[in-house]
Amino acid sequence: MVLISALLVQAVQMVAVVLLAPLLTGLTRKVKARLLRRQGPSVFQPYRDILRLLRKDVVLAENASWLFRVAPYLIFAMTWVSAALVPTFATGLMFSWSADLIAIIALLGSARFFLALAGMDVGTSFGGIGSSREVMIATLAEPAMLLIIFTLALVAGSTQLSTIAAFMTSPQVGLRVSLGIALIALTMVAIAENARIPVDNPATHLELTMVHEAMVLEYSGRHLAMIELAASLKLLLYISLIACMFVPWKLATPGAGPDAYLTGMFAYIVKLAVGAAFLALFETQTAKMRVFRVPEFLGAALMLGLLATLLLFVSRSL
Amino acid sequence: MTNALVFDIAHLLAGGLVLVSMMMLYQDRLYALLNVFALHSLVLTLSVAWQAFVQDAPHLYVTAAIALVFKAIVIPVALHRMIRQLGIHREIETVVGIGLTMIVGISLVALAMVVMLRVTPEADPLAREDLAFALSVLLLGLLIMVTRRNAVSQIVGFMSLENGLVLAATGAKGMPLVVEISVAFSVLIAFIVIGVFLFRIRERFDTVDVRALDDFKGRRRK
DSSP, X not given: OHHHHHHHHHHHHHHHHHHHXXXXXXXXXXXXXXXXXXXXXXXXXXXXXXXXXHXXXXXXXXXXXXXXXXXXXXHHHHHHHHHHHSOSXXXXXXXXXXXXXXXXXXXXXXXXXXXXXXXXXXXXXXXXXXXXXXXXXXXXXXXXXXXXXXXXHHHHSOSOHHHHHHHHHSTTXXXXXXXXXXXXXXXXXXXXXXXXXXXXXTTOOOTTTOSHHHHTTTOOHHHHHHHHHHHHHHHHHHHHHHHHXXXXXXXXXXXXXXXXXXXXXXXXXXXXXXXXXXXXXXXXHSOOOOGGGHHHHHHHHHHHHHHHHHHHTTSTTO | OOHHXXXXXXXXXXXXXXXXXXXXXXXXXXXXXXXXXXXHHHHHHHHHHHHHHHHTOHHHHHHHHHIIIIIIIXXXXXXXXXXXXXXXXXXXXXXXXXXXXXXXXXHHHHHHHHHHHHHOSSSOHHHHHHHHHHHHHHHHHHHHHHHBOBHXXXXXXXXXXXXXXXXXXXXXXXXXXHHHHHHHHXXXXXXXXXXXXXXXXXXXXXXXXXXXXXXXHHSOOO
16 A cells, blocks of 8 residues: 555655646746746746657758767656655655665766766767866866755765755754855856856847757757757756755655645645746846856855855854 | 753854854855955854853943944945955956865864864864854965955955954954954954055056066066
8 A cells, every 4th residue: 555655645746746747948938038028928838848849850861870869858757866866755765765865966967977078969969068168067067066965964964865854844953054065065056067157147148148058959840849858857856855955845745635736736835836936036136147257156055055064064063 | 041042043143243254255256356355244243242141241242243343334334445446357267167166165164173173172162153254264264365366356265264253252252352353453454454455456457466476576676
């Protein structure tokens, strides 16, 4: 019985993340447009875009290798699996005991690796620029992310997301400056990883500044649909990650009644909406920075992660 | 109030002070640096007031008030006016890049913690963490002074160093008020003297970049 309910929760989670991801992207765009006093497309526009792309033919470059055709599916699958590992509305997911936070980062890292390879595959200059920039950002964002994970793992005593979420709701947490610093650093990393302003602009195709869009410039049809869905999923994953570690309220625990799961789902959707609103607000407030300023931005995130780890040694354990 | 919460809030405020010191290292505009310095002093005020509440020492409230009035309001406003009157460039020239400065800053924080935790094993945890953070703030203040070429940002580094001293003084129980007031006023006088010097340097060399002084040292004055 427990096994069946765990499986069921995991299945709901996997379906929910895929279904909600385009809505999150649409909501962010809508809020951003309204803040700029534009009407903006409907929040359901990303679904229509993806369906339209799925129906279209694929245009492939003559010299595209098998890697170019396989990469979108690989990237989507890896992002989907890692999104399925984050407790969104319930803890104690079936899969989450087989992979922890470090595995999620590894999965996202391999997805990025394949995206960078695919960017260089056809041999256009834009793809190359995009890949080289993406890898530059990754080399700085990943150590910062790992340091943040170390901080959380030292506080909670585990890299398991369910355990971290359970610890964060317990009164043992208290006020810790390290956690605040880790939250700021994680937000900075999330902005860089999801190619949002100020690191990258998701809405432009200006060759001087684009990073993510430059890599996927050669994709079309169902391949592009997969990549767009993966990008939406990644945004959802990072917001869920922040929500699950720093505001893990109303998460349903294993063995709870159906109403607990319903509250958990409702709370999760509210958290996502708040996350999208904050992201849109932040994006309208900042200007995009030059590519060569990005290492400083991410270096600050790295330093914050390091500082958070250091400050733990003079906390309550004294 | 529980003991854990008392410690947590003291830890939060003192840790916040270290964080704001790191933010000062990151700034590359003079006005932004001054605003962060005002924030630094504000966090110090809160920290001192919390210590006053915890230790039940009313004279520490006076220290907090001095920090608030002089360091969070008077000195930043005065420096703002000074920059405007000097008409200098608002960008800060650093000696080495910001990334390297941050790495050095982090290692200084680590050093402060290693040193302070080694030498105070029997002390009260609250005093221990306070001293460790105070030493970090102090070393970061020195780092700001060393890595900046502009004399105004060196003053800010000096003032933040002094904030670290106040944090250390309030963490240790039984620091008399007279000592604190005299420290506060000597810093204020130092600030005035440095201010006068700034204008003299500016008059003579047409810049507040201290490299000009190094060039000058090579030759004898006529």
